[in-house]
Amino acid sequence: MPNVSLRDLTETDRERLHVWRNSPDVAAYMYTDHEISRTEHDLWFDGLAGNPRRRYWMIELDGQPVGLANLADIDLRNRRCAWAYYLADPSVRGLGVGSYIEFWMIEHVFGTLGLNKLCCEVLAANRPVWQLHLTYGFEREALYRQHILKAGQYEDVIGLGLLARDWPALKPAMLARLRAKGFSVT
Numbered sequence: 001m002p003n004v005s006l007r008d009l010t011e012t013d014r015e016r017l018h019v020w021r022n023s024p025d026v027a028a029y030m031y032t033d034h035e036i037s038r039t040e041h042d043l044w045f046d047g048l049a050g051n052p053r054r055r056y057w058m059i060e061l062d063g064q065p066v067g068l069a070n071l072a073d074i075d076l077r078n079r080r081c082a083w084a085y086y087l088a089d090p091s092v093r094g095l096g097v098g099s100y101i102e103f104w105m106i107e108h109v110f111g112t113l114g115l116n117k118l119c120c121e122v123l124a125a126n127r128p129v130w131q132l133h134l135t136y137g138f139e140r141e142a143l144y145r146q147h148i149l150k151a152g153q154y155e156d157v158i159g160l161g162l163l164a165r166d167w168p169a170l171k172p173a174m175l176a177r178l179r180a181k182g183f184s185v186t
Contacts, residue, residue, distance in 0.1 A: 001182045004100040006057035006069060013058055014045050016065060020088040029086060029126050033150045059085065059101060066092045069101055071109070073119075080117035081109060096181035098129070102136050103174055103185065110164040117163055123148065124156035135177075137170040138162045 009017075018041040020026050027033050036044075048056055053074045059067035069085035085101050087093050109118045120138070122130040134140070142159030149155070178185045 001184060002095060003062050004097055005060050006104060007060060009056050009058055017068065023088060025090050026086050026088050029123060031148050061092055061097055069105060079115045080119060081115055082119045084120060096183060098132055099178060099181065100183055102132060103178055106136065106162065106167060110167050117161055119161045121157050121159050124158050130158050130160065133160045136174055137166055
């Protein structure tokens with residue numbers, strides 16, 4: 001049975017994240033595609049601590065770091081936030097780790113944080129991820145045409161959202177989906 005967990009970032013994650021962010025396997029799905037310098041990375045990493053509008057977690061599979069998940073634009077007044085994740089190790093893709101993270105983040109946002117809306121943006125070319133979001137009940141709310149310039153080409157971006165009121169009806173099927181993949185979820 002796969003054991004997926006999320007933990008807070010620590011200083012020991014700094015170098016690993018720098019390598020991951022510059023990896024072609026990660027950069028292909030990020031908004032930016034330039035090589036991230038040590039200085040730029042350190043400014044980003046140092047800016048994570050103490051920012052109440054952002055949260056970052058290391059994704060671990062069987063105790064080994066395999067990716068990063070985050071909440072951004074946490075807006076307590078309007079009770080919404082955005083989220084994103086990536087799996088840096090291509091060998092763990094297709095094992096259900098993304099599904100587990102999707103479930104965990106939705107539960108965290110609506111249960112623990114008590115927010116009303118969870119949003120995300122995905123490059124239109126990253127079909128497996130935006131389709132996963134749709135499977136979990138997100139609705140396509142926007143198509144941002146030629147929104148991001150990557151490798152000299154404009155890329156479309158799909159905006160998705162999920163409301164807290166819709167999650168209870170979806171949750172049992174998503175729990176069953178995870179259990180069928182071998183995950184122990186309560």
